[in-house]
Amino acid sequence: MRILLCGGTGYIGCHAYLVLAARGHEVTIADNFSNSSPQVLHRLETLTESSVNFHRVDMRDRLALAKLFSTRRFDAVVHFAALKAVGESCERPLDYFDNNISGTINLLQAMREAEVRNLVFSSSATVYGDPERLPIREDARLQVTNPYGRTKLVMEELIGDVCRADPAFRSANLRYFNPVGAHESGMVGEDPGGIPNNLMPYICQVAVGLRDKLSVFGGDWPTVDGTGVRDYIHVMDLARAHADALDYLAREDRNLTVNLGTGKGVSVLELVRGFEKASGRNIPYEIVDRRNGDVAEVYADPSLAQRLLGWRAEFDVDAMCRDAWRWQSLNPQGYASLFSTESDRALATA
Ligand SMILES: NC(=O)c1ccc[n+]([C@@H]2O[C@H](COP(=O)([O-])OP(=O)(O)OC[C@H]3O[C@@H](n4cnc5c(N)ncnc54)[C@H](O)[C@@H]3O)[C@@H](O)[C@H]2O)c1
Structure with missing residues (x-):
């Protein structure tokens, strides 16, 4: 298939690129680098030993999108392009509505004009809010607790209306739980700008000395050890699900909404211990107050994805920690410092 990855230089998109390219698909990336580095393109070229077809496009730019769709006939689109920081979305809700919702409307319009009718969408477990029942099934009540979550829910609904x-x-709406880890090469991984919003990159930055200690939000949750429990999923397992979902759309000719998680809850302290074991580093931490809007436990029932896609997560927490650590230790400053080149700067300003 000829597949367009919108937001394909981001954390999950670049891992999906590797899986799709390995399965023989012809993949094009579009991104505006608002939360990614041009370095990713060089890394992907090194790993795949072939050039990457890349277009610098902002999803909010309808003309640029139309032009992109005129460059080649795509069979399917995978839509990763979104802003994703919950805290930031509370401070700047309009930016989130504009980027995520307007960008999605533009993409859907461009797809309609180009008669491209297969879409895989990056949704999130955030659409379940504070779940009533665990593990969470796809037919659970949907509710959101912040503007970021609202954009994901609205995007799902917009896509449903188009269908x-x-x-x-x-x-295919893929509701991701908590993606962590990195490609086994350690050449691509999660590189958050500024202070990480997610636990694993924070732990990684403590491990390499970029941050003093980890703040653990709440030690009195009704969980196994008092810390919050989430369903962490290796990014390569997640990436594989996109290829499986594209196959499903082509094969079954039906729409799909599935959870992508392991089905296993892991506490903050369990993840810290797993990381210490994988890295041999001590991760100092401090228990601080709970954050507003946080919930005690969130984990998936991933059985529908197994039944429909034949997909299940294969990597365990040890593998997630091992690969996250390999990425961080090989790239202590992420993509930014060591490898930045003139060609990156040229790409970034092109
Ligand atoms: N990482 C997570 O924890 C997580 C969990 C659930 C869902 N998701 C969703 O998965 C998707 C990918 O997440 P990620 O972790 O790879 O995020 P990311 O920020 O690393 O990747 C998103 C990419 O989209 C690009 N982008 C954003 N707005 C754009 C625009 N207007 N035009 C063009 N490109 C744009 C960014 O530059 C970035 O490269 C997002 O939609 C996110 O909401 C992520």
């Missing part, structure tokens, strides 16, 4: 209006349009 209803055009019976030939096919979509």
Whole structure:
């Protein structure tokens, strides 16, 4: 298939690129580098030993999107392009609505004009809010607790309306739980700008000495050890699910909404201990107050993805920690410092 990855230089997108390229698909990336580095393109070229077809496009730019769709006939689109920081979304909700929702409307319009009718969408477990029942099934009540979550829910609904209006349009909503880890090469991984919002990159930065200690938000949750429990999933397992979802859309000709998690809850302290074991480093931490809007436990029932896609997570917490540590120890400053080159700067300003 000829596949367009919107937001494909981001954390999950670049791992999906590797899986899709390995399966023989012809993959194009579009991104505006608002939360990624041009370095990713060089890394992908090194890993795949072939050039990457890349277009610098902002999803909010309708003309640029139309031009992109005129460059080649795509069979399917995977839509990763979104802003994703919960805290930032509370401070700048309009930016999130504009980037995520307007960007998605533009993409759907460009797809309609180009008659591209297969879409895989990066949704999130955030659409379940504070779950009533665990593990969470796809038919659980949907509710959101912040503007970022609202954009994901609205995007799912917009895509659902497009499917209803055009019976030939096919979509797969993939509700990710907590992606962590990195490609086994250690050449691509999660590189958050500024202070990490997620636990694993924070632990990684403590491990390499970029941060003094980890703040653990709440030690009195009703969980195994008082710290919050989440469903961490290796990013390569997640990446593989995108290829499986694209196959499903082509094979079954039906829409799909599935959870992507391991089904296993892991506490903050369990993850810290797993990381200490993988890295041999001590991770100092301090228990601080709970954060507003946090919940005690979130983990998936991933059985629908197994039944429909034949997909299940294969990597355990040890593998997640091992690969996260390999990425961070090989790239202590992420993509930024060591490898920045003139060609990166040229790409970034092109
Ligand atoms: N990482 C997570 O914990 C997580 C969990 C659930 C869902 N998701 C969703 O998965 C998707 C990918 O997440 P990620 O972790 O790879 O994030 P990321 O920020 O690393 O990747 C997103 C990419 O989209 C690009 N982008 C953003 N807005 C754009 C725009 N207007 N035009 C063009 N490109 C744009 C960014 O530059 C970045 O490269 C997002 O939609 C996110 O909401 C992520």
